[in-house]
Amino acid sequence: MAKGDRTKAGGGGTAPPEPEFVQLLTPDGERVAHPDYTVDFTDEEYRGLYRDLVIVRKLDAEATALQRQGELGIWASLLGQEAAQVGSGRALREQDMAFPTYREHGVLYCRGIDPIMPLGLFRGVNQGGWDPNAFKFNMYTIVIGAQTLHATGYAMGITKDGRVGGGDGEAVIAYFGDGASSQGDVNEAFVWASVFNAPIVFFCQNNQYAISEPIERQTRVPLYQRAAGFGFPGLRVDGNDVLASYAVTRAALDAARQGQGPSLIEAYTYRMGAHTTSDDPTRYRIASELDAWQAKDPIKRVRAFLDKQQLADEAFFAEVDAQAQREATHLRERVLSMPNPHPEQLFDNVYPHGSPLLDAERAEFADYLASFEGSAN
């Protein structure tokens, strides 16, 4: 996309049976070449990506377990989408800003945010807690599609501030799902980004489902092809391939930061787990589909690659697993010891300086709470 990929954006017509996408690492761990995209990692960096993927999956599994045990209200697992998230997340440069949905725990991890943060949010003890400006990672967004507009406006803002242009310019990435692609907000974001040439990458994780609805309920053409109609490049990447996800995102972000405008990446992947812990996917999808995707697992192929290339040995894999286990255990301990907020805090953060009505309600509530003090139970 950074390299004049515009001709590819419109091609096709009807959806191909087998998706064509940018792939650099096959499910068997073969490193394959692509005419437009490549990566140039050191051995250490390859191992680092593997480590990220394993840890991110492990922490996610721990969060799911905590929810099952009643310790979190809800959890939206990223299982299966680790490569799309780690690949794109590691492709961000320090100055780039990300706008996530509720599922981007892997990107959050890559941004250097303590993974306890979203768990505090879903435990209800705080509102997320990270500083979006310090970490360049915005709040989780739950209203489908809303963040694509915020991201577009933010991208317009950094352009106006003169922070775009050249290799150290800034860029924005907006994450969203295949379901979200049907929302007016998302399509309007495309129009705006296009018209104002905003430095933004629209990163759609097509995990094949919006809750129970398969992708066919949202589109007749491959999603990436929609970009052509809005006047910017679009491409599909193997979202289970961390190398390709990294390469295409890096190129798209670099094009944006240099002032070449928006682009759309469709990361073709699969939601291996439930939509959230409140969902039961067996109600709407068959086991064989899951099996087919299991064979394309994003972590297995990196492991196979490291193995084949002799970049890592058993001791390394064991050490990564041990680290992941340690971090997960530590995460669990910290979650369980998070203090509950004082009930009076429910009146905080409605207006930055309060309001007469709110102050009155708070005072009344404080009196009410005080009336229990000293009483047994």
Add this chain to the structure above:
Amino acid sequence: MADTTYREAIREAIREAMRRDERVFLMGEDVGPYGGAFGVSLGLLEEFGPERIRDTPLSESAFVGAGIGAALGGMRPIVEVMTVNFSLLALDQIINNAATLLHMSGGQFAVPLVIRMTTGAGRQLAAQHSHSLEGWYAHIPGLRILAPATVADARGMLWPALRCPDPVLIFEYGGLYNASGELDGGAAVDIDTAAVRRPGSDVTIIGYGGTLSTSLTAADRLADDGIDAEVVDLRTLRPLDDATLLDSVRRTHRAVIVDEGWRSGSLSAEISARITEQAFYDLDAPVARVCSAEVPIPYARHMEQAALPQPAGVVAAVRAALGRSDG
């Protein structure tokens, strides 16, 4: 008589309407194989097929707008919006289109559309998923707003809503789907009047949807204390049934309104105004209101519960209206 849940009652009402009228169909997100976000339409796809139980693309404005078009084209659509929170993406279609087309067409086109949605808090879904905005919709001329609080109303309101020429919004209270009650026959009910759910003589407690049970629980506790509360269920939030409300308040001389919406600019404010406008000289105490704290609904359980109307708050408001100080 076997008990039926609120969820089953709505499903049964949809099933009956689909069987009775070819023009009726259901559309929305995840209403097909999934059976709807709250399981209401479970099994209906198997019975009626994908033409009549339609999973739609994820776009609230589109499925409400398309519902308007289908209604204009002679169909009787039931549009399911997952929750009231997401109806905000369809506000223009609901308020600026569905509600006004009869007027804008000089009386030529009614919009016989039914929009069902879940409302209310109390299930730890955080501020953006916990709105109670039905009172807000009740502000709009041209709409009819229903709030079933009982299994019988959940079962009986849909058919008359589909027969009604107005766009009708049915607000299903999320905390009630698993509630069960007796259903005798499942006859259609009227969608015009409020109902006295518990007769009493000392005070009128007014609730609807999710706050009916809050009001009834409070009334039971008050009874232990020798206070005889009448409980009125609004049922239809627009047009409001003033007659039932005022008749009750004129007998009890006191009114306490229980509403999960916020107090400022609310349905509870409207009811309070109507009572003071029309029954001021019958009142022995100012009209009182028990509403949600004026904050985005918190996610943490203990804070969320503190923010919502609770029976204890209703009991305290009634006691204050009766001049009984808590000792």
